[in-house]
Amino acid sequence: xxxxxxxxxxxxxxxxxxxxxxVVNSMARATYALAVSFVAVGxxxxxxxxxxxxxxxxxxxxxxxAIMAVFMVMFTGMNPALMPMDMTHHKRRSAILAAVVFAxxxxxxxxxxxPARIGSPAADLTRSLGDAIMGSKMLVMLTxxxxxxxxxxxxxxxxxxxxxYDRYGDRLDRRTADGxxxxxxxxxxxxxx
Amino acid sequence: xxxxxxxxxxxxxxxxxxxxxxxxxxxxxxxxxxAEGGAVRDGFAAPFRETARLVRQQRRxxxxxxxxxxxxxxxxxGIAAVLQVVVIPFGAVWFAxxxxxxxxxxxxxxxxxxxxxxLGWGANSSWSLVGGYRFLAxxxxxxxxxxxxxxxxxxxxxxxxxxxxxxxxxxxxxxxxMPVSFLVYMASVVAFSSWGPFQTALGxxxxxxxxxxLSGIDRLLVLGGRYAVLVAGAAFSVPLFLGGGSGPLLPGxxxxxxxTIAVLxxxxxxRRLFPTVRxxxxxxxxxxxxxxxxLVQLAVVAxxxxxxxxxx
Numbered sequence: 081x082x083x084x085x086x087x088x089x090x091x092x093x094x095x096x097x098x099x100x101x102x103v104v105n106s107m108a109r110a111t112y113a114l115a116v117s118f119v120a121v122g123x124x125x126x127x128x129x130x131x132x133x134x135x136x137x138x139x140x141x142x143x144x145x146a147i148m149a150v151f152m153v154m155f156t157g158m159n160p161a162l163m164p165m166d167m168t169h170h171k172r173r174s175a176i177l178a179a180v181v182f183a184x185x186x187x188x189x190x191x192x193x194x195p196a197r198i199g200s201p202a203a204d205l206t207r208s209l210g211d212a213i214m215g216s217k218m219l220v221m222l223t224x225x226x227x228x229x230x231x232x233x234x235x236x237x238x239x240x241x242x243x244x245y246d247r248y249g250d251r252l253d254r255r256t257a258d259g260x261x262x263x264x265x266x267x268x269x270x271x272x273x
Numbered sequence: 274x275x276x277x278x279x280x281x282x283x284x285x286x287x288x289x290x291x292x293x294x295x296x297x298x299x300x301x302x303x304x305x306x307x308a309e310g311g312a313v314r315d316g317f318a319a320p321f322r323e324t325a326r327l328v329r330q331q332r333r334x335x336x337x338x339x340x341x342x343x344x345x346x347x348x349x350x351g352i353a354a355v356l357q358v359v360v361i362p363f364g365a366v367w368f369a370x371x372x373x374x375x376x377x378x379x380x381x382x383x384x385x386x387x388x389x390x391x392l393g394w395g396a397n398s399s400w401s402l403v404g405g406y407r408f409l410a411x412x413x414x415x416x417x418x419x420x421x422x423x424x425x426x427x428x429x430x431x432x433x434x435x436x437x438x439x440x441x442x443x444x445x446x447x448x449x450x451m452p453v454s455f456l457v458y459m460a461s462v463v464a465f466s467s468w469g470p471f472q473t474a475l476g477x478x479x480x481x482x483x484x485x486x487l488s489g490i491d492r493l494l495v496l497g498g499r500y501a502v503l504v505a506g507a508a509f510s511v512p513l514f515l516g517g518g519s520g521p522l523l524p525g526x527x528x529x530x531x532x533t534i535a536v537l538x539x540x541x542x543x544r545r546l547f548p549t550v551r552x553x554x555x556x557x558x559x560x561x562x563x564x565x566x567x568l569v570q571l572a573v574v575a576x577x578x579x580x581x582x583x584x585x
Contacts, residue, residue: 106339109339131372131373132376136380139383147409150409206433269557269558269561
C-alpha cells in the first residue's frame with residue numbers, strides 16, 4: 081500500500097517536473113526541472129526492486145543535467161540563456177506530434193497482448209544484470225561501445241577549436257632547447273606537456 | 274529499517290554529522306590561527322563566533338537572483354551529507370541496508386555537482402558563476418578516478434552492499450592492498466567538498482566565488498554543509514577501506530566514529546602540505562596520471578580476488 085502510494089507520488093512528480101521544463105522561463109530551472117523528473121523516475125525504478133538500475137539512473141541523470149546546464153548556457157546564442165526566455169518553439173507542430181505519440185503509446189498499452197510472467201526474478205538482480213551484460217549480451221555491448229566511443233571522439237574533434245597543427249604549427253615534433261614538447265598553448269596542462 | 278532505527282536515523286545522524294562538522298571546522302580554525310600567529314583558542318572558537326554572527330545577520334539577495342535554486346542548493350549540501358551517512362553500517366548496527374549502497378554514495382556525490390553549480394548560478398553574480406563553473410571543471414577531473422577507486426572495494430567484496438564490503442575485510446583491511454584507491458578516494462572527498470587544495474570554486478582570486486554573495490543563514494548552511502560533506506566522505510571511507518566497525522573492546526559503532534575522526538584529523542593535518550590546484554591543470558593530471566594508476570590498482574585487485582577466490 082505504502083509502496084503503491086510512493087510509486088504514484090513519484091510518478092506525479094516525474095510528470096510535474098516534465099511539465100515544468102516547458103513552463104519555466106530560465107535555462108537553469110528548465111534543466112533542473114528535467115533532473116527532478118528523471119530522479120523521480122529513478123526512484124520509481126528503485127521501488128520496483130531494480131535497485132542498481134534505479135540508483136544508476138539517478139546518478140547518470142544528475143551528472144548529465146549538470147553538464148547540460150553548462151552547454152546550454154555556453155552555446156545558446158548571444159546570452160539569452162542568462163535572461164528569462166520561452167522554453168517552447170514550433171508550438172502547434174510539437175503539440176500535434178506529442179498528442180499523436182501519446183495516443184499511440186497509450187493505445188499500445190491496451191492493445192498489445194502482454195505475455196504472462198514466466199518464472200520468477202533472480203534473487204540478486206544486480207548480479208544477473210551483470211551476468212547478462214558480460215555474458216549473453218556481450219556481443220551487443222561490444223558493438224555499441226566502440227560506436228559510442230567513436231561518437232564521443234568525433235564530437236570532441238568537431239568541437240575542439242584548436243587541433244595539433246594549431247598547437248605545434250607545421251612541425252609536430254617541435255621541442256624546446258632542453259628537449260620538451262613546445263606547443264603554443266594559451267594555458268598549459270598540469271603535467272607540463 | 275524498523276521504526277526505532279528510523280527514528281534514530283532521523284534524529285541521531287543529522288546531529289552527529291553536524292557535531293563532527295563543527296568539530297572539524299573548529300580544529301581547522303585552530304590550525305589556521307596557529308599558522309597566522311594568532312591565539313589558538315580564538316581559532317577553536319572561530320566557527321562558533323561565525324555561526325552566532327551569521328544567524329543574526331540579515332539575508333541579502335541581489336536583484337535578479339534565482340533565489341529558489343540558490344536556496345535549494347545551499348540547504349542541499351548538508352542533506353546530501355546525511356543521505357550519504359545513512360547507508361553506512363555502524364558495526365552490527367545500521368540504519369538503511371541498501372543492496373547498492375556503494376552506488377548510492379556515488380549518486381549523491383554527483384548530486385553535489387548540481388548543488389555547487391546551482392550555488393554559483395543562483396546568486397546572479399559573475400564571480401559566483403565563475404566559481405560554479407570551476408567546480409564542474411574540477412568535477413570532470415575527479416569523478417572518473419573516484420568511480421574507479423570505488424570499484425576496487427566492490428571487486429574485493431564481490432558486492433555493492435556495504436555490509437558485505439565491511440565483512441570482506443575481517444582478516445585484512447582493504448586500505449592495505451588498495452592504497453591507490455584509498456588515496457584517490459580521499460582526494461576526491463576533499464575535491465567534492467570544495468576544500469583544501471581543491472577549493473578554487475571558493476577561491477579568493479574570484480572574490481570567494483560561490484560564497485561571494487551568500488549571507489546570513491544561507492552562508493551558514495553552505496559553510497557548514499561543506500564540512501558536513503567532508504565528514505560524510507571521511508565516514509564512508511571506514512566501511513570501504515578501514516574495516517568498518519572492526520576493532521578490539523569497544524562496540525563496532527564506536528569504532529566507526531573513532532576511525533572517522535582519525536580520517537578527518539588526517540585530512541586536516543595534510544591540508545597545508547598541498548598548494549591549490551587549478552581545475553584546468555588538474556584535468557591533465559587526473560586523466561593522464563591518476564586514471565591509469567587507478568586502473569592498474571583495479572587490475573591488481575581483480576587478479577588477487579581471482580587467484581584467492583575472494584578477498585585477502
